[in-house]
Amino acid sequence: MSVLVIVIYSDYKRLLGKIAINKNANCKYEGVVKQLRYELSLKKIMNMPLRRIAHLDMDAFYASVELTRYPELRGQPVVIAGRDEHKPVMKSDGCKHFFRLRDYSGRGVITTATYEARALGISSAMSVMKAAQLAPDAFLLPVDFDIYRHYSRLFKAAVTTIAGPIEDSGIDEIYLDLSNLEEDSLTLAHRIKGAVKNATGLTCSIGITPNKLLSKICSDLEKPNGLTILQQSDIPARIWPLSVSKISGIGPKAAKKLAFLGITTIAELAQADIGLLQNHFGRSYSVWLHEASHGIDRRPVITHAEPKSISRETTFERDLHPRNDRLALSKVFTILCTQVAEDLKHKGYIGRTISIKLRFEDFHTITRDFTLTTHTADPIIIHRAGRECLRRVTLKKKLRLLGIKASALISTHSTNQTSTCLQQELPFTF
Ligand code: TTP
Ligand code: MG
Ligand code: MG
Numbered sequence: 001m002s003v004l005v006i007v008i009y010s011d012y013k014r015l016l017g018k019i020a021i022n023k024n025a026n027c028k029y030e031g032v033v034k035q036l037r038y039e040l041s042l043k044k045i046m047n048m049p050l051r052r053i054a055h056l057d058m059d060a061f062y063a064s065v066e067l068t069r070y071p072e073l074r075g076q077p078v079v080i081a082g083r084d085e086h087k088p089v090m091k092s093d094g095c096k097h098f099f100r101l102r103d104y105s106g107r108g109v110i111t112t113a114t115y116e117a118r119a120l121g122i123s124s125a126m127s128v129m130k131a132a133q134l135a136p137d138a139f140l141l142p143v144d145f146d147i148y149r150h151y152s153r154l155f156k157a158a159v160t161t162i163a164g165p166i167e168d169s170g171i172d173e174i175y176l177d178l179s180n181l182e183e184d185s186l187t188l189a190h191r192i193k194g195a196v197k198n199a200t201g202l203t204c205s206i207g208i209t210p211n212k213l214l215s216k217i218c219s220d221l222e223k224p225n226g227l228t229i230l231q232q233s234d235i236p237a238r239i240w241p242l243s244v245s246k247i248s249g250i251g252p253k254a255a256k257k258l259a260f261l262g263i264t265t266i267a268e269l270a271q272a273d274i275g276l277l278q279n280h281f282g283r284s285y286s287v288w289l290h291e292a293s294h295g296i297d298r299r300p301v302i303t304h305a306e307p308k309s310i311s312r313e314t315t316f317e318r319d320l321h322p323r324n325d326r327l328a329l330s331k332v333f334t335i336l337c338t339q340v341a342e343d344l345k346h347k348g349y350i351g352r353t354i355s356i357k358l359r360f361e362d363f364h365t366i367t368r369d370f371t372l373t374t375h376t377a378d379p380i381i382i383h384r385a386g387r388e389c390l391r392r393v394t395l396k397k398k399l400r401l402l403g404i405k406a407s408a409l410i411s412t413h414s415t416n417q418t419s420t421c422l423q424q425e426l427p428f429t430f
Contacts, residue, residue, distance in 0.1 A: 050179075050210055051177065051179045051210050051211065052177070052178040052179045052181075052185060052208060052210070053175060053176070053177055053178070053179075053208070053209060053210065053211055053212050053214075053215050053301060054163070054175065054176040054178055054185075054188075054189070054192075054206055054207065054208045054215055055169075055173065055174075055175055055176075055206070055207045055212065055215035055216045055218070055219040056159065056173060056174050056175075056176065056192065056196075056204050056205070056206045056219060057172060057173040057204060057205050057206075057219045057220065057223075058155060058172035058173070058196075058202060058203075058204045058205075059115075059202070059203045059204060059205060059223060059224035059225060060112055060113065060114050060115060060118075060224065061112065061148065061151075061171065061172035061202075062080045062111050062112045062143065062148055063078050063079075063080050063112050063113060063114045063117075063141075064114075064202045064203070065147055065148055065151045065200075065202070066078065066080060066141045066144075067114070068151075068200075068201050068202070069147075070088065070096070070098075070141070072096070073098070073139055073141075075116060076114070076116060076138075076139055077113070077114060077116040077117035077119075077120055077122070077135055077137075077138035077139065078113065078114045078116070078117055078138065078139045078140075078141060079101060079110050079112075079113045079114075079117050079122060079128070079131055079135075079138050079139065079140050079141070080110065080111045080112050080113065080141050080142075080143055081104070081108050081109065081110045081111060081128045081131075081140065081142070081143065082104065082106065082108045082128065082140070082142050082143065083142050083143070084142050085142070086099040086103070086104070086140050086141065086142045087141075087142055088141070098139045098140075098141075099139070099140045099141075100136065100137055100138065100139060100140060101128065101131055101132040101135060101136050101137070101138045101139075101140050102132055102136035102137070103140065104128050104129070104132055104140055105129075106128065106129075106317070107127065107128075107129070107315075107317075108127070108128045109125055109126065109127055109128065110122060110123070110124055110125065110126050110127075110128055110131055111124060111143055112124050113131075113138075115224055117131075117135060117138050120134055120135040120138065121134045121135070122134060122135060122138065128140075148171060148172075149171070151200050151202070152171045152172060154199045154200050155172075155196045155199060155200050155202065155204070156168065156174060157199070158195040158196050158198065158199035158200070159174060159176065159192055159195060159196065161195060162188070162191050162192050162195050163176045163178060163181065163188070163192060164176075164181075165303035165304075166303060167301045167302050167303055173219075175212055175215065175301045176192075176301065177300075177301040178208065185208045185229045186227075186229065188208075189206045189208060189227050189229070190227075192204075192206065193206065193225075193227070203224055203225040204225075205219045205220065205222065205223045205224060205225060205226035205227070206219055206226070206227050206228075207219035207220070207221070207228045207229075207230070208227075208228070208229045208230070209229070209230045209231070209232075209295075210231070210232055210295075211295070211296075211297035211298070211299070212297055212299050212301065213247065213248065213249075213292055213295065213296075213297035213299075214230060214235075214239065214295050214297065216248045217239060217242070217246050217247065217248070218230050218238075220246070221238075232295060235294070235295040236267070239266055239295060240265065240266050240267035240270060240293075241265060241266075241267065242265065242266050243255075243264060243265060243266070244258050244263065244264060244265065244266055244268075244269050244293075246266070247266065247292050247293070249288070249292065250289070250292075254281070254285075254289075257280060257281070261276065261280065266293050267293075269289060269290075269292075269293035270290075270293035270294055272289075272290070272293075274286055274287070274290050277289055277290065306409070306411065307347070307349065307409060308407060308409070309351070309405050309406060309407035309409065310340060310343045310344055310347065310349060310351065310405070310406050310407075310409065311340065311355075311357075311403055311404060311405035311406070312336045312339045312340050312343065312403065312404055313336070313357060313401060313402065313403025313404070314332060314336065314401065314402060314403070315359075315400060315401045316332075316399065316400060316401070316402075319361045319398035319399060319400050320398060320399050321398050321399075322395035322396070322397075322398075322399065323395075329399065329402070332402055333383070333386065333390075333402060333404075334383060336402065336403065336404040337379050337382045337383040337386055337404055338379045339404075340379075340382055340404050340405070340406050341377050341378060341379035341382050342379075344377035344406055344409075345377050348411055348412045348413055349377070349406075349409040349410065349411055349412060350375035350376055350377045350409065350410060350412055351375060351376065351377070351382075351406030351407055351408060351409045352371060352372050352374070352375045352376070352407075352408035352409075352410075353369050353370070353371045353372070353406070353407045353408040354369070354370050354371075354372065354382055354385035354386055354389065354404070354405070354406055355367050355368065355369045355370070355389065355404070355405040355406075355407065356368050356386050356389040356390060356393075356402070356403065356404060356405075357401070357402070357403035357404075357405065358393060358399055358401070358402060358403075359399070359400045359401035359402075360397040360398065360399060360400060361397055361398040361399070361400055362397065363400070364397075365401075366393065368389035368390070368392050368393060369389065370385040370386075370388045370389050371408070372385055375408070375409075375410055377406075377412075382404065382406065386404055
């Protein structure tokens with residue numbers, strides 16, 4: 001076998017063709033063929049023009065924005081969670097009274113925290129009550145999405161003036177394709193950081209590498225105010241020692257499954273047998289895992305992304321019983337449908353698939369979809385489709401969260417369907 005492999009490597013394209021022609025007769029070479037196809041795709045990537053992609057992510061974004069209006073809290077552990085009741089109060093002596101974590105009772109979760117609070121063990125998505133046990137004296141500020149959206153627009157506009165069109169990948173992060181810019185990466189990164197600081201007063205972290213996957217990993221490596229520039233050849237030294245969970249696309253479930261196979265670092269994933277991965281993850285995800293671990297990612301930077309879905313959801317202050325709290329639930333359901341319809345109209349989209357999301361008191365979460373015959377932004381039709389979804393759920397346990405989503409979107413700018421679909425009476429498919 002080893003001789004065969006050496007021969008094939010010397011002229012693999014020709015031999016691949018031969019093996020493909022004699023496919024049935026050459027089943028025993030199937031593994032070699034797979035390996036060669038992979039090598040060919042690698043070669044294609046090697047031959048692709050080298051790109052220079054940046055990922056920029058703001059540091060402790062919501063918390064940093066809050067500190068611009070409460071500079072007296074700089075250097076303190078500050079946590080962003082909850083609603084208006086914990087807004088700072090102006091005292092008669094002109095000083096502000098800030099709430100502390102120990103003042104909080106409820107079941108909210110932390111959106112983010114300053115790096116000083118993180119040093120005390122606090123992290124995003126942690127329950128506020130748990131954080132209060134860790135750091136009762138940490139300051140608590142409520143979430144104010146309007147101001148975060150404002151700062152988001154500011155930093156994105158500032159980057160555009162230097163690097164051109166951006167791919168908007170979240171409220172505090174963007175991708176940039178710097179391939180056609182002349183300046184070296186270090187100079188560009190410093191200019192971008194300077195522009196962001198000028199426009200917002202905030203710091204960000206940047207990763208610059210040949211693709212989006214690596215840049216996303218790298219923007220996180222030296223936070224806060226970080227800058228990591230990496231070439232493909234740096235992967236074994238810089239990327240392979242990291243945990244597989246650093247790869248965006250390997251969630252907690254996949255990481256757990258990989259750990260079960262003895263794979264915890266990206267290096268171990270890179271060395272794993274694709275056959276073994278395929279036995280546990282299916283073909284396409286295994287190929288993706290393998291390529292990701294070798295730092296391969298062909299995705300382009302998309303500067304005019306269309307949204308895939310528009311959704312609204314709410315977590316109740318207390319769990320609601322499907323029968324006893326029916327009135328309250330149906331009120332929330334109607335509000336969510338109306339909000340989704342308004343969001344669709346506001347953003348200029350109509351959707352064809354309506355989904356509901358239910359999270360029960362035990363955190364078990366389910367979704368149900370309903371596809372209409374035409375696209376819509378009509379709250380009544382969205383409501384009816386949502387009810388169709390609800391009918392397919394056995395409602396016994398109390399509910400913690402309810403959500404509505406419209407997907408399979410098309411832009412109303414590219415269609416004249418809006419007016420017709422608003423007049424549709426019963427556009428359901430059965
Ligand atoms: P992130 O960029 O993940 O976090 P961050 O900017 O707060 O901190 P870092 O320096 O590590 O980048 O998220 C951006 C914002 O999104 C964050 O400020 C608050 C919000 N967010 C949530 O609401 N819930 C979450 O679980 C996370 C992770 C973020
Ligand atoms: Mg961030
Ligand atoms: Mg982010």
